[in-house]
Structures are given as structure tokens and as C-alpha cells.
Amino acid sequence: MRRPGEMKTFRSEMPAPAGVGIGMIWVPEGSPIDVDVRLESVSEGVLATGTVSAGLVGECARCLTEVTDERDFELQDLYYYPGRPAEEDALFIVDEHIDLEQPMRDAIVLELPFIPLCREDCLGLCPECGFVLNDDPDHAHQAQVDPRWSALLELKDQVDHT
Ligand SMILES: [Zn+2]
Ligand SMILES: [Zn+2]
Structure with a gap:
């Protein structure tokens, strides 16, 4: 060539x-x-x-x-x-x-x-738990428990164990 x-x-x-x-x-x-x-x-x-x-x-x-x-x-x-x-x-x-x-x-x-x-x-990953959001676009976490309620829940826990 x-x-x-x-x-x-x-x-x-x-x-x-x-x-x-x-x-x-x-x-x-x-x-x-x-x-x-x-x-x-x-x-x-x-x-x-x-x-x-x-x-x-x-x-x-x-x-x-x-x-x-x-x-x-x-x-x-x-x-x-x-x-x-x-x-x-x-x-x-x-x-x-x-x-x-x-x-x-x-x-x-x-x-x-x-x-x-x-x-x-x-959709990427859930910033909280790393779940692949494409697998379930409705993935969500429970709303955070109000701190005032969580103090009460702790108290209830103590009561339950006594
Ligand atoms: Zn991807
Ligand atoms: Zn998550």
C-alpha cells in the first residue's frame, strides 16, 4: 500500500x-x-x-x-x-x-x-440509610419522634421495668 x-x-x-x-x-x-x-x-x-x-x-x-x-x-x-x-x-x-x-x-x-x-x-441513595431509591421511590423514614415525647417514652420504659 x-x-x-x-x-x-x-x-x-x-x-x-x-x-x-x-x-x-x-x-x-x-x-x-x-x-x-x-x-x-x-x-x-x-x-x-x-x-x-x-x-x-x-x-x-x-x-x-x-x-x-x-x-x-x-x-x-x-x-x-x-x-x-x-x-x-x-x-x-x-x-x-x-x-x-x-x-x-x-x-x-x-x-x-x-x-x-x-x-x-x-434517584441515588437514601441519605439516611443508603437504600437504593430506584428500587422503591416511595422509600421514607418515620418522622423523628418529638424530643418532648421521647422523654416521656423513656419514663414509660423505666416504669415498665420496675
Ligand atoms: Zn444509579
Ligand atoms: Zn432510608
């Missing part, structure tokens, strides 16, 4: 490397990542454009229950021919091969939500 304008597409599946994720959401190591890429020969090298599909696992930022999702991420990277002057973090074609790991990792990590939610309107 040395002539500008030449094109080639390929699909492949690869196991997720470790550490593809941020804080509360990530791609489990070893889970399959689908890569669908079009390679296009340009004068400086090869342009890779495509889609990466991965399964995500994480924790809802509000209610802490598990969140799973399947998402597509866009990728576009230029791989230079060896010896070409390029920026420091440029990608190169090595022995006629391109390594998609770093671009794939960046494509996913840059698009992950900082605050994953199990659903848009997640």
Missing part, C-alpha cells in the same frame, strides 16, 4: 489490554474489542479511520449499582512512513505494520463519561 489513494478495509477482534478506562467506568481486561478500520494510503503514510466497539462495565455515580454498556468509538490516526519527520507522539508504520493499541485506547478513554449513571434519572 505505497501508492497514495490505495485503500483497504479490515475487521478484527482483539482482547482488551489492561487499564482501558477511567475512574468509575472501564473495558474489562481481555473482553473483546471489535475494530473496523479503513486504511488509506496518503503521501506521508497511512491514514486509519474507523470504529471501535467495546463493552463497558462501571458503577453508577449516584446509586453505586453496576452499569454495563456497549458503545462505538470513532478513531482516526495517521501512521507515518519510517524516517518521516513528525511530532513527538506521532505513530509510525513499523515493518509494514501498524499498531492500533494506543489509538484504540485513546479513542475509548477520551469518550468515557466522567459520571456514569445507570439511567438518566437515577
Whole structure:
């Protein structure tokens, strides 16, 4: 693929490397990542454009229950021919091969939500007992006993035990 304008597409599946994720959401190591890429020969090298599909696992930022999702991420990277002057973090074609790991990792990590939610309107946890409010939106606690009554209740308790 040395002539500008030449094109080639390929699909492949690869196991997720470790550490593809941020804080509360990530791609489990070893889970399959689908890569669908079009390679296009340009004068400086090869342009890779495509889609990466991965399964995500994480924790809802509000209610802490598990969140799973399947998402597509866009990728576009230029791989230079060896010896070409390029920026420091440029990608190169090595022995006629391109390594998609770093671009794939960046494509996913840059698009992950900082605050994953199990659903848009997640109700979160009860501030008093930690109950997951999505399970019962009517969850409520008994009103606090009036302090004047509680003094009487204590007295009653003492009376009952004598
Ligand atoms: Zn939630
Ligand atoms: Zn509660």
C-alpha cells in the first residue's frame, strides 16, 4: 500500500489490554474489542479511520449499582512512513505494520463519561440509610419522634421495668 489513494478495509477482534478506562467506568481486561478500520494510503503514510466497539462495565455515580454498556468509538490516526519527520507522539508504520493499541485506547478513554449513571434519572441513595431509591421511590423514614415525647417514652420504659 505505497501508492497514495490505495485503500483497504479490515475487521478484527482483539482482547482488551489492561487499564482501558477511567475512574468509575472501564473495558474489562481481555473482553473483546471489535475494530473496523479503513486504511488509506496518503503521501506521508497511512491514514486509519474507523470504529471501535467495546463493552463497558462501571458503577453508577449516584446509586453505586453496576452499569454495563456497549458503545462505538470513532478513531482516526495517521501512521507515518519510517524516517518521516513528525511530532513527538506521532505513530509510525513499523515493518509494514501498524499498531492500533494506543489509538484504540485513546479513542475509548477520551469518550468515557466522567459520571456514569445507570439511567438518566437515577434517584441515588437514601441519605439516611443508603437504600437504593430506584428500587422503591416511595422509600421514607418515620418522622423523628418529638424530643418532648421521647422523654416521656423513656419514663414509660423505666416504669415498665420496675
Ligand atoms: Zn444509579
Ligand atoms: Zn432510608
